[in-house]
Amino acid sequence: MPAASWLIVVWLSVIGAAIGSFINVVVWRVPRGKSLLEPPSHCPKCGHPIRCYDNVPIFGWVLLGGRCRDCRARISPRYPLVEAACFTSFLVLAILECGLQGVNLPVHREPGDEGIVLIVGRSGRELYGIFLFHQLLWCTLLAGGLIEYDGNRAGWRVYAPALGMAALAGSALPMLYPVPVWNGVEGWYAGMATSAAGLAAGTALGWLLSRWEPPARRNGVWLGLACVGGILGWQAVVGLAALTALWQLAAAVAGRRRVPASLALVVLCFAWLVAWANLVEWMPWLR
Numbered sequence: 001m002p003a004a005s006w007l008i009v010v011w012l013s014v015i016g017a018a019i020g021s022f023i024n025v026v027v028w029r030v031p032r033g034k035s036l037l038e039p040p041s042h043c044p045k046c047g048h049p050i051r052c053y054d055n056v057p058i059f060g061w062v063l064l065g066g067r068c069r070d071c072r073a074r075i076s077p078r079y080p081l082v083e084a085a086c087f088t089s090f091l092v093l094a095i096l097e098c099g100l101q102g103v104n105l106p107v108h109r110e111p112g113d114e115g116i117v118l119i120v121g122r123s124g125r126e127l128y129g130i131f132l133f134h135q136l137l138w139c140t141l142l143a144g145g146l147i148e149y150d151g152n153r154a155g156w157r158v159y160a161p162a163l164g165m166a167a168l169a170g171s172a173l174p175m176l177y178p179v180p181v182w183n184g185v186e187g188w189y190a191g192m193a194t195s196a197a198g199l200a201a202g203t204a205l206g207w208l209l210s211r212w213e214p215p216a217r218r219n220g221v222w223l224g225l226a227c228v229g230g231i232l233g234w235q236a237v238v239g240l241a242a243l244t245a246l247w248q249l250a251a252a253v254a255g256r257r258r259v260p261a262s263l264a265l266v267v268l269c270f271a272w273l274v275a276w277a278n279l280v281e282w283m284p285w286l287r
Contacts (some may be wrong), residue, residue: 008187009094012131016090017057019139019141020083026143029218031152045073045190060227082146089138096274097131098124104273105130105178106280126175133176134273136162137231138266139266145263148220154262159223163199179233179280195230197234198237203227204242212248213261228269236272237281243268256269 022036028044029036041050048070054060068075096104102122123132131192140162144154169176172189181194206225210218221244229237247264272279 005013005099009091009099012094013087013091013097015081016135017087019135020086021055021057021088023077023086023139023143023146024079025081025082025127026158027146027150030143030157031147031150031153033120043068043071043073046071049189058087082142085142086139088097090135092137093134093273097134098127102127102130102178103272104275104277108276122175129173129176130178133165133231137163137227138269138273140227141262141266144220144224145260145266148260150241153216153218154223159219159227159231162227163223163230166195166199166227170230176231177233178276179235181233198231198233199226200229201234201237202226205237207245209241209261210250212245212252217260217262220260221265224262224265230266232272236276240268240272240284285286 023038025041039049041055042048044048045068048068050060051069054064054069058080061075061077064075066075066077067073093104096102105122140159142270144158147154147158170192172191174194177191177194180190181197202225203222206222209225210222213221224242225237225241228240244261244265247268248261251259251264
């Protein structure tokens with residue numbers, strides 16, 4: 001990759017770590033019905049505001065030794081781990097989707113004259129849009145999964161931005177969908193059909209899988225798969241729903257249900273995005 005591309009990748013990764021810090025706020029405040037903006041970040045033990053130089057993602061926790069500067073109360077290591085996970089997600093997908101021209105994305109084919117199939121490249125603007133679209137999905141799934149891991153219900157408020165963006169993109173930004181609802185579809189309605197079919201498939205399969213979860217955890221896998229469908233399409237929903245069902249079955253057999261299916265979906269979705277092009281080559285029906 002050119003040096004300029006590396007600079008953009010690093011910048012996006014740093015933004016990802018900052019978003020990880022915001023996700024920590026969402027996971028703590030949303031289930032408690034608190035504002036995401038007020039008051040500013042503070043120690044939950046002593047209430048003292050966290051200084052800006054202590055609030056640097058990942059490094060702030062390390063420099064403080066995992067304790068509040070004022071009351072020395074312990075700060076959970078999950079905070080920097082979530083920030084590091086977001087940093088890694090943004091780094092990997094920025095390299096693949098932006099720096100390497102979408103090497104992880106299925107090849108975009110369009111019908112040509114006399115039955116010839118044309119392989120069309122994607123512009124830089126399209127690739128950055130796809131990257132942001134995918135990160136919106138992954139960060140939404142992460143927030144919902146962590147909320148359910150803590151034993152709280154992940155409500156509509158968590159998933160609404162991703163669902164709303166999926167509905168908007170379907171009608172206004174069809175280029176954000178690497179895989180159409182079916183081969184050969186094109187025109188102004190292509191994105192709308194892809195988004196609608198994905199939302200319908202995600203809602204239906206998510207509802208079925210949510211029946212295997214305790215009542216407090218059902219929103220995560222249901223709304224999570226709806227977001228997957230609205231952003232990645234029905235093909236990804238079918239594949240990820242099958243993998244999630246296998247995880248649920250394995251967890252039930254092993255007697256380990258501590259980790260909700262919604263959090264497992266976070267890992268499975270990231271793996272899907274990274275390997276999407278290869279999966280399509282192995283299983284053409286995913287195209």
